[in-house]
Amino acid sequence: MNLNSIYAAFQGEANPFGIGEPVIFVRLAGCPIRCYWKTLGVLCDTPEALSKKSGETLKPAEIAHRAHQVAEEAGGIKLICLSGGDPLWWPELEVNDLLSNLLWKRFSVCVETSGVIDPSPYYRFNNTYFIMDWKLKSAGIKGNKMESIAPTLRENDYIKFVVYDWDDYQEMFNIVQDLKTSAKSVAGVYWNGTIDSFELFNQLKKDKLLGKIAMNFQVHKLAYPDYELIQPKMI
Numbered sequence: 001m002n003l004n005s006i007y008a009a010f011q012g013e014a015n016p017f018g019i020g021e022p023v024i025f026v027r028l029a030g031c032p033i034r035c036y037w038k039t040l041g042v043l044c045d046t047p048e049a050l051s052k053k054s055g056e057t058l059k060p061a062e063i064a065h066r067a068h069q070v071a072e073e074a075g076g077i078k079l080i081c082l083s084g085g086d087p088l089w090w091p092e093l094e095v096n097d098l099l100s101n102l103l104w105k106r107f108s109v110c111v112e113t114s115g116v117i118d119p120s121p122y123y124r125f126n127n128t129y130f131i132m133d134w135k136l137k138s139a140g141i142k143g144n145k146m147e148s149i150a151p152t153l154r155e156n157d158y159i160k161f162v163v164y165d166w167d168d169y170q171e172m173f174n175i176v177q178d179l180k181t182s183a184k185s186v187a188g189v190y191w192n193g194t195i196d197s198f199e200l201f202n203q204l205k206k207d208k209l210l211g212k213i214a215m216n217f218q219v220h221k222l223a224y225p226d227y228e229l230i231q232p233k234m235i
């Protein structure tokens with residue numbers, strides 16, 4: 001497996017432990033898709049992690065060991081955010097191995113994933129929760145599997161919508177009308193999109209969707225010391 005980066009941080013987005021919870025970010029390398037590239041001409045905010053060859057090649061047990069070290073150095077963090085890229089793009093055997101090692105070290109794990117890879121092979125792991133992106137039109141992605149994945153998700157899993165414009169909003173509106181899932185749905189706006197959070201909230205309220213969708217924010221970006229560094233990259 002290739003590890004792009006590992007560091008202590010706090011949860012900035014919706015997850016079952018709450019925003020602000022201290023966490024070790026374990027960012028694996030590689031993502032099978034390129035959100036926003038075809039539609040907006042930009043890459044997402046983790047372009048450094050999109051190539052599977054980026055970072056350092058390590059065994060899953062070595063990654064878990066390193067996570068434990070970073071967690072202890074930070075005072076005993078108990079939560080892992082396994083992110084990427086898309087961490088589920090690695091072979092199932094290796095993801096199994098990584099999750100087993102992290103859980104053996106008594107971490108809980110939130111897995112942030114793209115929505116194009118089925119997480120159900122990993123439901124057997126305790127204390128492991130999935131935050132699934134449901135890519136809307138502006139992301140320009142084909143092969144989104146969320147229609148079939150959503151009904152399998154559990155009550156502490158999350159479906160995340162990122163709304164760039166009113167076309168995205170309309171698509172999300174249509175999706176949630178018939179959505180059958182136990183997971184919680186959250187929606188946030190794209191950084192520099194054409195809708196702001198107040199407009200999104202007011203429209204959800206007007207459409208009587210606040211019983212179905214909660215708001216999501218990227219609070220970590222507000223706390224980031226150099227905001228320019230985390231802007232989507234033009235290439």
Ligand code: SF4
Binds near residue numbers: 033034044085086
């Ligand atoms: S799924 Fe995530 S990591 Fe992959 S391109 Fe999209 S935003 Fe970036």
